[in-house]
Amino acid sequence: MKKNIHSMNNPIRSLWNNKTRRTTFSTYAVVIVAFVIMQLLDSAGMLSYAMRGQLIPICVYIVLAISLNLVVGISGELSLGHAGFMGVGAFVGAVTSTALQGLIPDATLRLVFSMVLGGIFAAIMGLIIGIPVLRLRGDYLAIVTLAFGEIIRNIANNLYVGMDEKGLHFAFLSEEGLHMSDAGKLVMAGPRGTVNITPIATFLTGFILILITLFIVLNLVNSKEGRAIKAIRDNRIAAESVGINVMSFKLKAFVISAILAGMAGALYGLSMSNVTSVKFSFTTSIDILVFVVLGGMGNILGSVIAATILTLLPELMRPLADYRMIMYAIVLIVVMLFTWSPKLKGAIEVVTGNLKEWLGKLTNKKEVGTNG
Amino acid sequence: MKKLFAFVMAVMMVVGLFAGCGGDAGGNASDKGDAIRIGLSGPFTGDNAVYGNAVKWGMEVAVEEINAKGGVQIHFMSEDDVSDNEKAGTAYATLMDNNMQIFAGAVTTGPCLTLAPKTVTDNIFMMTPSGSNEDIPKAGDNVFQMCFTDPNQGAASAELINSQKMGTKIGVLYDSTTDYSNGIKKSFENAASELQMEIAAVTSFDANTTDYKTQLQQLQSAECDIVFMPIYAAQAVTVLTNANEMGYKPVFLGCDGMDGVLTQENFDTSLAEGLIMMTPYAADNDDPANVAFVEKYKEKSGGEAPNQFAADGYDVIYAIYEGCVAKGITGKTSNADTCAALKEYFATATFNGLTGTNMTWDETGMVSKVPTAVEVQNGTYVSK
Known part of the structure; x- marks a missing residue:
């Protein structure tokens, strides 16, 4: 009896004994440890130029993968337009950052503001699309989100935004429509994408955005609402019969996912001096979906790891020159085959089982020590 | 057992591929020798591969000619950017990790616009063969163009x-x-x-x-x-x-x-x-330099005649080479010194190449050459 009470008081042990908490803890731990290692390597000057350039895109893709996982893995809806939300965030973020240049001289603060606004605009888009579209099921939702992504891309491809002392000017199709004064400069130039952008995104902001994303998504998933969302995914009829409002929960997951993608997009848009709308095409949406599927549907840590590895992989395979994209595809197939093979799963379970046992012994020993 | 065998074989093949190619890369990685290290980022795969490959092959022809002459040697590196801005960033970074001294890219407009500000920060001389947007040379005084602006x-x-x-x-x-x-x-x-x-x-x-x-x-x-x-x-x-x-x-x-x-x-x-x-370029030109170029280019491209992208790439390498010879730049010169010397050189240089004669560059880095027109006659270009 006494021992039982004690074990509940031991935070490490109680953490380890609860499966949900264990996953949550290890997800945060992996991300934080990875960040610390990268920071240490960077300050020691051991990171290559190429690796340093990859840090922010990796952060962006991790956030995108986690947020899409919320829709695809947790809520069970197939969305093929995630890059659209990313694009909204990127262009809103770029315009905001330029517009506020005089008002907020501090780059970090401006970046945060741009990201928040990018998230808000993506949320509005998410609402507009989500309300009619989430009434559809399965393939229909996939096709409508796909169309949404293309609409965003085409609008951005024709949108001209300029900035002069009077403020922002918007025009469609041509630069002349802006009617700017001579001092004005372009922010978005249609097919040329964003111009005159000073990159202000940092690895630290990317890392914090990942933490915020993890906090929001993991808390949502493990809450009462998260269980309701998962119940809808597993059996819609049963969920409805116990009084769960299917539409509202699905919409919540969809909009939260859009906000996070918008923020990641803003970070992306402000990490480069030129971003064109081509980036936010169908291919990018599929790339993000590949991260989610490969990392495991509903597995947040899996999304983080898959996004990191699959972003790095084509770069690490540069020495293969023209063959690298073939190799990338082969790696995808091999990973897909072997992560689903029962033999390999068994082997992994044996390893993790041993590890658990060992860690359990370790915490037990500690306890005995403090007890004695 | 069969499955296990298949798996082991697959792993070995993959490892073999990695190892084989890794070895090549090791050979290419430059030690800071006497050779001038010129890098190119361009689309060698994907939708715009036709432009990237033309530039690359054109440049390779020029590099081989120069290296065969003796004297100043060039170590040429190229990385694929699929004409994507993000990939261009890593392609450029990979070149930088390989000690690139002069940047002879990028090929398409988007990557040029993305990379030009980076070369300004890194103090790397940049000359794009084919990025025709007028905003590219405006990024900094170290950015030059070989092709006409729009x-x-x-x-x-x-x-x-x-x-x-x-x-x-x-x-x-x-x-x-x-x-x-x-x-x-x-x-x-x-x-x-x-x-x-x-x-x-x-x-x-x-x-x-x-x-x-x-x-x-x-x-x-x-x-x-x-x-x-x-x-x-x-x-x-x-x-x-x-x-x-x-x-x-x-x-x-x-x-x-x-x-x-x-x-x-x-x-x-x-x-x-x-x-x-x-x-600016017609492959049927009888000029001996051009005839030699077309012949060597066809060996690389598998019989395809060079277009202006190839000729622009060829000219970029020769323009940089002439600058390096004139200013005494070698592989041991620091990037900043190389950049400063070449900026100074191109401010007053006159260059004769395949895509034009008496080319000069203005203070922004835009090229000025006599525009030429060709007319299609009997299925080939004829200078007008």
């Missing part, structure tokens, strides 16, 4: 029509969705109004247009006898086919994007007879 082409086209008295009523057909077409059209109109030429009709289409008869009818009813169309070859093919069907026969005039019109698939090249385009 506005330049528009103005040159207007002058050509005016000086050669090609027609009296001018029609303009352009693509409203690309930056390239918009930019040239704008500068063409400005130059035309300065030269007091009459533009009788202006008509546009967007990227999804597959039939141009409406636009052509507009031009026909305005009785245009010359049609200026700053559009890409793939679209021009349909325009020419449509015009032929309608029996409308004005003089068609295009810009450098029109280059490659004769190699488009399923196109009856006889329809392009009489087509005039502003391109």
